[in-house]
Amino acid sequence: MELLRDVAATSLFRDIDPKDLTRLANIVSTKQVEKGQIIFSTGEAAHGFYSVITGKVRIFRAVPSGKEHVLHVFGPGEAFAEVAVFKDMRFPATAQAMEASKLLYFPAVEFKRALAADPQLSLRLLALLSERLKFFVKKIEDLSLKEVPSRLAGHFLVLAGSHNADTFRLDMPKSQLAAYLGTLPETLSRTLRDMQNKGLIAMDGAEITIQDAAALEALARGEG
Amino acid sequence: MELLRDVAATSLFRDIDPKDLTRLANIVSTKQVEKGQIIFSTGEAAHGFYSVITGKVRIFRAVPSGKEHVLHVFGPGEAFAEVAVFKDMRFPATAQAMEASKLLYFPAVEFKRALAADPQLSLRLLALLSERLKFFVKKIEDLSLKEVPSRLAGHFLVLAGSHNADTFRLDMPKSQLAAYLGTLPETLSRTLRDMQNKGLIAMDGAEITIQDAAALEALARGEG
DNA sequence: CGGCTGATTGAATCAGATCAACTGCTGTGG
DNA sequence: CCACAGCAGTTGATCTGATTCAATCAGCCG
Numbered sequence: 001m002e003l004l005r006d007v008a009a010t011s012l013f014r015d016i017d018p019k020d021l022t023r024l025a026n027i028v029s030t031k032q033v034e035k036g037q038i039i040f041s042t043g044e045a046a047h048g049f050y051s052v053i054t055g056k057v058r059i060f061r062a063v064p065s066g067k068e069h070v071l072h073v074f075g076p077g078e079a080f081a082e083v084a085v086f087k088d089m090r091f092p093a094t095a096q097a098m099e100a101s102k103l104l105y106f107p108a109v110e111f112k113r114a115l116a117a118d119p120q121l122s123l124r125l126l127a128l129l130s131e132r133l134k135f136f137v138k139k140i141e142d143l144s145l146k147e148v149p150s151r152l153a154g155h156f157l158v159l160a161g162s163h164n165a166d167t168f169r170l171d172m173p174k175s176q177l178a179a180y181l182g183t184l185p186e187t188l189s190r191t192l193r194d195m196q197n198k199g200l201i202a203m204d205g206a207e208i209t210i211q212d213a214a215a216l217e218a219l220a221r222g223e224g
Numbered sequence: 225m226e227l228l229r230d231v232a233a234t235s236l237f238r239d240i241d242p243k244d245l246t247r248l249a250n251i252v253s254t255k256q257v258e259k260g261q262i263i264f265s266t267g268e269a270a271h272g273f274y275s276v277i278t279g280k281v282r283i284f285r286a287v288p289s290g291k292e293h294v295l296h297v298f299g300p301g302e303a304f305a306e307v308a309v310f311k312d313m314r315f316p317a318t319a320q321a322m323e324a325s326k327l328l329y330f331p332a333v334e335f336k337r338a339l340a341a342d343p344q345l346s347l348r349l350l351a352l353l354s355e356r357l358k359f360f361v362k363k364i365e366d367l368s369l370k371e372v373p374s375r376l377a378g379h380f381l382v383l384a385g386s387h388n389a390d391t392f393r394l395d396m397p398k399s400q401l402a403a404y405l406g407t408l409p410e411t412l413s414r415t416l417r418d419m420q421n422k423g424l425i426a427m428d429g430a431e432i433t434i435q436d437a438a439a440l441e442a443l444a445r446g447e448g
Numbered sequence: 449c450g451g452c453t454g455a456t457t458g459a460a461t462c463a464g465a466t467c468a469a470c471t472g473c474t475g476t477g478g
Numbered sequence: 479c480c481a482c483a484g485c486a487g488t489t490g491a492t493c494t495g496a497t498t499c500a501a502t503c504a505g506c507c508g
Contacts, residue, residue, distance in 0.1 A: 087354035122346035130311035144406035182368035
């Protein structure tokens with residue numbers, strides 16, 4: 001069954017007992033969203049969480065003035081908004097499809113039953129939330145203790161690591177990258193120009209090539 | 225037994241099956257730390273987590289330049305560093321006693337066994353981590369989208385709420401509060417002066433009185 | 449009474465935001 | 479096939495919140 005395959009493709013459920021996968025497949029539903037569509041908004045009542053089958057989703061917080069901060073960008077295999085299942089049933093941020101996407105939806109009540117039945121699944125989820133926390137700790141450190149060039153350097157090193165190559169394409173528009181790094185497109189643009197001038201990177205549109213990894217690492221550590 | 229009472233006093237274990245409490249009491253040990261003592265450091269190997277019986281502990285990240293950001297301040301009944309149990313076994317931040325404190329220590333391996341045995345305990349922990357995530361989301365929003373006066377106003381409202389009174393004492397030195405809000409003592413001092421001048425608060429040493437809650441709320445929302 | 453720590457104030461500076469203009473690309477419709 | 483609307487990105491000029499550097503002050507403890 002196709003649903004079962006999609007559930008199994010969610011990394012949260014990797015290596016989970018096939019019996020539990022089937023149980024999960026019986027409670028999920030699919031949801032197709034188009035580019036730009038809001039999936040849920042900050043503060044909205046939450047009755048379940050999602051995972052991405054195809055496409056890309058951004059999670060962000062916005063303030064009345066219009067400024068936004070992108071907390072995460074999730075792609076295929078990644079779950080999001082699990083938090084809402086356990087805590088006060090409200091989404092803590094807004095989710096929007098960055099392109100046409102196919103999602104899975106897991107209703108909270110049924111999912112909690114699955115959790116109670118399989119302690120292994122709880123441990124997986126605990127590990128996932130722990131990872132998210134660690135990620136946020138880094139974000140907080142970056143925002144409060146480091147400057148934009150430092151954050152950008154760190155981000156490039158992460159991207160290079162995950163692509164396993166010195167050349168890669170940015171996985172989102174530069175305006176979104178700015179909101180992800182806690183700055184504005186103007187500042188990002190200037191920072192990119194500076195990095196090119198200093199020979200740290202080369203850039204052609206959305207394609208970045210790391211030219212001086214050691215210098216980027218020093219910069220990321222805050223020795224800029 | 226005294227240990228059992230201390231374990232039961234940890235809010236993470238409120239309403240947990242007494243049988244499991246006993247099991248937990250059998251695996252914990254106590255640790256006495258003096259003021260200023262480092263309990264663990266960022267990146268250090270982690271083999272368990274802690275909770276506070278008496279005293280106060282701050283969790284922070286520091287960069288080489290000497291700047292620090294205080295992520296949490298934990299008091300009696302609160303657990304910390306649970307994250308290290310589930311994810312790659314490293315402490316993601318540094319913990320330091322702000323005063324002489326008595327702690328409980330839960331070894332990870334034994335604790336995981338207790339988790340597997342009691343699904344209820346897993347759910348409690350999931351809820352706790354979810355709460356931490358929500359807290360961090362707010363911190364990230366504050367740091368990237370709001371200014372210092374806005375963050376301080378929000379903090380005062382939280383304190384007033386938890387004390388259920390318009391007058392309260394700061395629970396840490398102002399220098400620490402500054403590091404908690406992502407700024408410096410100088411900036412905090414000036415911001416406090418401005419708030420007094422504008423009649424939003426009154427201050428006498430570490431004692432704060434809220435005088436214009438509505439204005440503080442507007443400020444906290446970012447309408448300042 | 450020193451001496452330490454935390455807090456406050458002032459002046460100078462800076463990173464980044466803001467405001468505004470312009471470029472270049474892409475897709476659409478005449 | 480071209481014209482142009484619309485959006486992402488870049489660049490310049492300016493402004494400002496916050497940091498930095500420096501000095502002083504207040505309280506507390508041995």
